[in-house]
Amino acid sequence: MVAIATDRLTKVFSDGTVAVDEVTIEAASGEFLVLLGPTGCGKSTILRLVAGLEEETSGHVLIDGQVVDRLSAKDRRVAMVFQDYALYPHLTVAQNIGFPLRAGHHAPDAEARVTEVAEHLGVTDLLHRLPGHLSGGQRQRVAMARAIVRKPQAFLLDEPLSNLDAGLRADLRTDVAALARRLGVTTLYVTHDQTEAMTMADRVAVLRRGVLQQIGPPAEVYGDPATLFVAAFIGTPRTNLLQGAIYMEAERTVIDLGSQLLELPHTEALASHHNDRVTVAMRADALRPVPDESARGPVLRGEVRLVENLGHEALVHLDTGIMPTPIEESRLEHPDTGQHLADVIAEDPPAGHPFRQALSRMMPHARPEAQPATARTEYGFYPVYDAELSDQPPLGDVVVRVPAPVLPRRGESMTVQVDLDKLMLFDRGGHRIRLA
Numbered sequence: 001m002v003a004i005a006t007d008r009l010t011k012v013f014s015d016g017t018v019a020v021d022e023v024t025i026e027a028a029s030g031e032f033l034v035l036l037g038p039t040g041c042g043k044s045t046i047l048r049l050v051a052g053l054e055e056e057t058s059g060h061v062l063i064d065g066q067v068v069d070r071l072s073a074k075d076r077r078v079a080m081v082f083q084d085y086a087l088y089p090h091l092t093v094a095q096n097i098g099f100p101l102r103a104g105h106h107a108p109d110a111e112a113r114v115t116e117v118a119e120h121l122g123v124t125d126l127l128h129r130l131p132g133h134l135s136g137g138q139r140q141r142v143a144m145a146r147a148i149v150r151k152p153q154a155f156l157l158d159e160p161l162s163n164l165d166a167g168l169r170a171d172l173r174t175d176v177a178a179l180a181r182r183l184g185v186t187t188l189y190v191t192h193d194q195t196e197a198m199t200m201a202d203r204v205a206v207l208r209r210g211v212l213q214q215i216g217p218p219a220e221v222y223g224d225p226a227t228l229f230v231a232a233f234i235g236t237p238r239t240n241l242l243q244g245a246i247y248m249e250a251e252r253t254v255i256d257l258g259s260q261l262l263e264l265p266h267t268e269a270l271a272s273h274h275n276d277r278v279t280v281a282m283r284a285d286a287l288r289p290v291p292d293e294s295a296r297g298p299v300l301r302g303e304v305r306l307v308e309n310l311g312h313e314a315l316v317h318l319d320t321g322i323m324p325t326p327i328e329e330s331r332l333e334h335p336d337t338g339q340h341l342a343d344v345i346a347e348d349p350p351a352g353h354p355f356r357q358a359l360s361r362m363m364p365h366a367r368p369e370a371q372p373a374t375a376r377t378e379y380g381f382y383p384v385y386d387a388e389l390s391d392q393p394p395l396g397d398v399v400v401r402v403p404a405p406v407l408p409r410r411g412e413s414m415t416v417q418v419d420l421d422k423l424m425l426f427d428r429g430g431h432r433i434r435l436a
């Protein structure tokens with residue numbers, strides 16, 4: 001198998017959209033590399049560039065160490081499976097799988113090859129059916145079979161599971177990853193779904209607006225995010241992102257959260273950040289409820305606002321008086337709907353359709369003035385209200401995991417211990433400030 005790489009790959013479309021911005025990544029031979037990011041971040045464009053379906057503006061694509069910029073899509077010998085994996089409706093499964101072999105000089109052993117591939121994907125029993133008589137998952141397998149029938153050097157999979165329902169998606173993601181590994185094919189797999197990325201990938205490359213944010217094994221992008229965007233994008237429930245400021249004293253380092261303080265062991269690493277506004281990021285698993293009397297070290301206190309009971313545990317939303325970081329700073333793109341807004345509008349929903357109603361509610365309106373923030377600590381840090389979100393101080397701003405069955409009730413006060421090893425700081429540009 002072969003390594004697939006991009007070298008400062010850039011694509012600017014004719015309308016000026018910079019879809020891919022100097023992206024350098026390498027998937028080692030046999031590696032399963034996942035490209036992860038919100039809609040519009042350039043994932044599909046990267047795949048199309050690698051496949052040769054799109055021409056780069058600058059930079060290079062390398063297959064097996066060779067620059068292939070001049071090679072046609074057909075000569076690159078990579079197989080691409082798209083989200084809508086269109087099968088030919090009038091051809092049987094066997095004919096669909098064998099279709100790529102008809103075109104070339106592969107014909108003689110075509111039948112044997114189709115049988116072999118069908119076995120690999122567990123669709124042998126379906127070979128005589130038409131696509132219309134298959135389930136979504138079965139069609140997906142057939143599309144994969146068709147993609148590998150010509151023994152590609154690499155697999156390019158563009159959100160291949162996103163049209164399936166949740167249960168099937170979970171089954172198939174294990175299958176797809178296992179298949180790619182069994183075949184040993186180098187794979188670039190595109191998804192906006194962090195769970196897919198985390199469970200399937202050898203390494204994950206996180207993209208935002210065409211720019212590579214971080215590339216590393218799943219545990220690394222989760223546990224040691226390089227940017228605020230990565231910390232915010234990966235993690236369920238969503239990472240707590242709070243406004244704070246750093247104050248250095250002779251003996252201690254303090255993070256002022258406006259309504260509460262967190263004290264850190266003195267560290268020179270933060271010396272140059274004295275007085276800086278920062279985002280304090282804590283995943284739910286960095287916070288542990290403790291009885292107030294036994295709380296040691298840094299804690300946050302709050303009032304239970306909402307309890308989401310998931311059965312084995314609950315997500316408890318605490319009202320701490322701390323301000324979340326404004327959306328424009330965490331730079332999270334809009335949630336993925338799986339459909340482009342333009343497509344939705346193009347379908348011209350009739351009046352009375354829920355989407356129309358939602359749109360009418362989205363009409364611009366006068367935005368209330370943000371309330372002046374008040375600082376309650378001795379350090380006097382003033383958080384910024386996010387006027388986009390609301391004119392009120394937000395409630396239920398910190399999410400904590402609580403194991404069942406001892407769940408707190410709404411209105412109760414709660415003390416949570418902060419695991420400093422899992423606390424992350426980001427500067428105003430969204431870059432990580434390391435504590436050690």
Ligand SMILES: Nc1ncnc2c1ncn2[C@@H]1O[C@H](COP(=O)(O)OP(=O)(O)O)[C@@H](O)[C@H]1O
Pocket residue numbers: 013014015017018019037038039040041042043044045046
């Ligand atoms: N043919 C095109 N012409 C102009 N802009 C495009 C074209 N294809 C994609 N784009 C834009 O490039 C950006 C990246 O698109 P895409 O690679 O499809 O993102 P993703 O697959 O991550 O959702 C988007 O802003 C998209 O609107």
Ligand SMILES: [Mg+2]
Pocket residue numbers: 043044045158
């Ligand atoms: Mg896409």
